[in-house]
Amino acid sequence: MSDDWRPRADLSVLHLRARMLARIRAFFAAANVLEVDTPTLSVAATTDPNIASFITSFHGPEGGARYLHTSPELPMKRLLAAGSGPIYQICKVFRDGEAGRRHNPEFTLLEWYRPGWDHHALMEEVEGLVRAAVGPDRDLPGAQYLSYREAFLDAVGVDPLSADARELRAIAVGLGIEPPREMQSVDGWLDLLMTHHVEAALPPFAFLYDYPASQAALARVRREDYPVAERFELYLDGVEIANGFHELVDAREQRARFRADNAHRRTSGLPEMPVDERFLAALEAGMPPSAGVAIGIDRLLLSAIAEDDIRRVVCFPNGSA
Amino acid sequence: MASYSTSEFRGGLKVMLDGSPCAIIENEFVKPGKGQAFNRVKIRNLLTGRVLEKTFKSGESLEGADVMDTSMQYLYNDGEFWYFMHPDTFEQVTAGEAAVSDITKWLKEQDMCEVTLWNGDPIAVTPPNFVELRVTETDPGLRGDTSGGGGKPATLETGAVVRVPLFLEEGTVIRVDTRTGEYVSRVKE
Numbered sequence: 001m002s003d004d005w006r007p008r009a010d011l012s013v014l015h016l017r018a019r020m021l022a023r024i025r026a027f028f029a030a031a032n033v034l035e036v037d038t039p040t041l042s043v044a045a046t047t048d049p050n051i052a053s054f055i056t057s058f059h060g061p062e063g064g065a066r067y068l069h070t071s072p073e074l075p076m077k078r079l080l081a082a083g084s085g086p087i088y089q090i091c092k093v094f095r096d097g098e099a100g101r102r103h104n105p106e107f108t109l110l111e112w113y114r115p116g117w118d119h120h121a122l123m124e125e126v127e128g129l130v131r132a133a134v135g136p137d138r139d140l141p142g143a144q145y146l147s148y149r150e151a152f153l154d155a156v157g158v159d160p161l162s163a164d165a166r167e168l169r170a171i172a173v174g175l176g177i178e179p180p181r182e183m184q185s186v187d188g189w190l191d192l193l194m195t196h197h198v199e200a201a202l203p204p205f206a207f208l209y210d211y212p213a214s215q216a217a218l219a220r221v222r223r224e225d226y227p228v229a230e231r232f233e234l235y236l237d238g239v240e241i242a243n244g245f246h247e248l249v250d251a252r253e254q255r256a257r258f259r260a261d262n263a264h265r266r267t268s269g270l271p272e273m274p275v276d277e278r279f280l281a282a283l284e285a286g287m288p289p290s291a292g293v294a295i296g297i298d299r300l301l302l303s304a305i306a307e308d309d310i311r312r313v314v315c316f317p318n319g320s321a
Numbered sequence: 322m323a324s325y326s327t328s329e330f331r332g333g334l335k336v337m338l339d340g341s342p343c344a345i346i347e348n349e350f351v352k353p354g355k356g357q358a359f360n361r362v363k364i365r366n367l368l369t370g371r372v373l374e375k376t377f378k379s380g381e382s383l384e385g386a387d388v389m390d391t392s393m394q395y396l397y398n399d400g401e402f403w404y405f406m407h408p409d410t411f412e413q414v415t416a417g418e419a420a421v422s423d424i425t426k427w428l429k430e431q432d433m434c435e436v437t438l439w440n441g442d443p444i445a446v447t448p449p450n451f452v453e454l455r456v457t458e459t460d461p462g463l464r465g466d467t468s469g470g471g472g473k474p475a476t477l478e479t480g481a482v483v484r485v486p487l488f489l490e491e492g493t494v495i496r497v498d499t500r501t502g503e504y505v506s507r508v509k510e
Contacts, residue, residue: 181381187356196359240353
């Protein structure tokens with residue numbers, strides 16, 4: 001008889017997942033951060049050209065197209081604008097096309113927001129949360145904080161804020177990477193170097209901050225010699241665990257970014273996505289300056305047990321669900 | 322031929338890359354949360370046997386390669402080509418040196434081999450896992466030593482040289498594992 005019905009994750013890992021979630025909820029209870037629950041289905045979807053939403057439809061009042069959320073970010077920001085104060089959420093999110101050793105099309109995200117904080121203050125809290133969540137199960141080294149620029153300079157000797165696509169391509173080829181045939185964008189080359197080389201060279205518990213402005217997503221941009229996005233990521237053992245922003249709260253700038261995303265989608269042959277007008281209205285009404293972050297719970301769990309395949313921590317991953 | 326996108330790449334899939342038929346060995350999806358998705362693919366060039374790692378942007382596609390593995394009987398070698406026959410249709414194919422160079426020492430007439438055909442032409446031949454070959458040359462056996470420890474070199478009828486137990490004599494037929502090149506046992510005739 002086939003064993004295909006069996007869970008792929010060990011039952012002990014499922015116990016650990018439950019303990020980790022309990023520790024996370026205790027952490028936020030102690031910090032007076034409110035747990036919230038925002039919708040999975042929305043009439044709007046992310047415009048990010050690198051993220052694909054699942055689409056379905058609702059037959060009933062206000063019927064029509066619905067998108068499964070890829071992150072609870074926008075409705076949580078509507079709560080912030082409504083004066084919720086600090087909030088967190090643990091939920092399933094859905095991303096089409098993503099499956100592999102580090103990806104599952106649905107995964108568990110922990111997302112939280114701190115009104116009045118910037119990304120540096122939030123990085124420190126993320127460090128504390130990670131220690132509280134997995135510290136009891138693995139020895140964590142001290143966290144190191146370095147800018148995106150420093151990480152690239154250290155690992156591949158190039159300044160990611162000033163290099164052009166040709167320089168980055170030459171470095172990739174010099175590292176023995178057989179790159180894709182057609183890739184024009186600087187960000188594509190930066191992502192290639194990041195995933196193929198820089199990540200593996202990072203310290204075991206590393207925060208990267210201040211990303212190229214072209215990778216701002218929903219972070220505010222600061223002008224220095226080059227503009228940088230006040231965005232950060234957490235890496236554990238070279239695996240991306242969290243992404244955070246000092247949040248953009250300017251409604252006009254936000255609308256322009258959504259438009260630019262959809263323009264990029266048009267030229268890339270990707271479908272344009274309906275923009276979340278209620279979120280933009282909330283920004284116009286006034287969202288407090290905040291920092292926010294999302295942590296992949298499955299990957300955090302993976303790091304707690306020193307495994308490197310997400311299918312070991314999800315009971316029924318893609319292909320068995 | 323159909324074309325395959327990166328999400329369809331899986332171990333064993335045969336595709337065309339830079340004009341050569343290749344077999345996918347491994348396909349890993351990598352993607353920064355907010356960035357470009359890639360597939361890091363380990364791929365074997367079926368003409369050269371070389372394995373290389375190649376990165377694709379997710380969603381790129383490659384044309385399939387008309388490559389198939391067929392069980393065929395080895396007939397003979399005329400000094401330049403190696404001839405194989407399909408056992409049901411009696412259709413014959415001719416393999417050049419490149420397709421067989423690594424394995425000629427295991428090719429015994431009448432044996433069934435796995436022949437990889439690309440557009441109908443043999444590009445690789447895999448011998449059976451076990452072949453039975455006669456010892457044509459080895460030092461005289463040491464009677465009484467049946468332990469098999471130590472061993473000595475023996476040349477087989479195809480020219481292959483393998484280590485055999487000390488007691489084996491010329492003329493004996495032995496069973497050899499072609500994957501490791503190791504002696505397995507003596508074959509009783």
